[in-house]
């Protein structure tokens with residue numbers, strides 16, 4: 193059963209907004225895939241992006257197909273599934289597998305050390321799912337090339353081991369079909385971040401051993417409630433609360449998943465990329481536990497949401513909710529809620545206009561037509577791209593620029609997220625010191641998730657970007673750049689675009705990564 197408990201500072205304001213969403217039949221019109229709900233400017237994009245509303249039924253034929261393929265793979269002793277893909281092509285299967293307690297290796301990085309470690313892990317038993325909706329994402333293409341090379345070097349035919357998920361007619365579809373790979377073609381009328389219940393979520397999860405029939409059934413069981421024009425509809429309630437809060441400049445969504453399944457990373461992309469544009473939106477702040485800083489205490493501009501919590505949390509802003517329900521149903525709930533909130537905020541929830549700018553800047557740097565700036569100075573093995581006469585002063589100068597009522601700090605770390613996983617704890621340290629919302633993202637993963645919000649959303653973030661010298665670089669077969677130069681260009685490209693948008697950025701490049709991370713932690717404490 194899906195459910196929501198919710199508190200708001202003004203019940204009458206919330207009830208009025210809820211009644212008007214009911215009167216406008218917003219939920220049933222989403223069900224009917226009405227593209228006019230978000231205004232004339234959003235209509236053409238919405239008209240090709242709403243097929244997610246009926247996936248619990250339309251994806252059913254995939255269940256048997258995936259089960260048959262899994263049986264074949266297991267019969268051949270292939271029981272390690274690796275997923276290569278970014279953003280909407282990897283976040284859903286990651287949370288689906290984690291929730292089910294099923295092993296799935298997610299390679300969503302261009303960091304050479306991470307790619308090398310993934311390839312070195314159980315290659316003889318590995319099947320790789322290469323997932324890209326557009327079929328043109330450079331990280332995913334590079335990861336595929338790395339696995340093709342590794343299989344070939346090990347005397348294994350890549351045709352036996354690589355499976356592709358993409359939209360029909362994409363460049364990847366064409367190339368993979370010509371090569372002879374098994375290709376699953378997904379519904380092109382579903383955007384990446386709404387694709388959890390399409391082949392993108394189901395193929396890797398099902399091959400890894402998740403009961404995907406049950407996942408779809410849990411969503412299908414709640415469809416009539418989630419599409420009802422009723423005050424009891426939990427998706428409508430959540431969406432209206434997010435929209436009303438936004439009109440009061442309560443625009444951070446601090447999310448704590450108490451079930452420990454990590455649904456927060458998936459919600460983060462859905463909320464940030466769908467709403468963060470036109471200088472507006474909702475900033476998701478995912479915290480690791482309920483009494484983490486930013487949650488307790490919270491700030492006056494934050495909505496608090498728990499998943500599987502013990503009652504509604506106490507929010508300084510008065511906006512808070514607790515959600516219950518199986519994963520499939522919860523995914524559909526969030527999708528409907530974000531579509532409802534998008535209508536109230538006045539944005540198109542189906543585009544991501546600022547993501548391309550960072551990709552373009554990275555491409556220019558890689559092709560040699562852009563120039564990477566030199567560091568302003570170096571201290572203790574750290575190159576500093578920022579202002580100040582010392583590292584400590586540069587960090588302080590950045591932090592001093594945070595607006596004390598509405599600002600936030602984003603820490604963006606382009607390192608091996610498995611090897612340095614503990615460093616994510618620096619979020620707590622910085623949040624405690626600043627008493628402002630702090631987000632933490634691994635690059636380049638976050639570029640396909642919160643990256644849209646940071647560049648296109650409410651302009652009140654300041655950015656600490658951390659890069660590091662890899663242990664060893666890795667060439668990319670058939671490309672004239674390496675993984676190392678690729679990730680460097682991605683970081684430099686995103687920093688350049690953030691600066692162009694007037695956002696303060698401090699970039700620190702670590703020559704000795706463990707020592708540099710320890711220094712940063714001290715400076716943020």
Ligand SMILES: O=P(O)(O)OC[C@H]1O[C@H](O)[C@H](O)[C@@H](O)[C@@H]1O
Pocket residue numbers: 278279280281323324325326327328329332384385465544547639640641
């Ligand atoms: O699935 P792909 O086409 O490779 O896209 C992966 C990701 O790329 C971009 O960054 C988009 O902004 C995301 O919404 C998308 O999920």
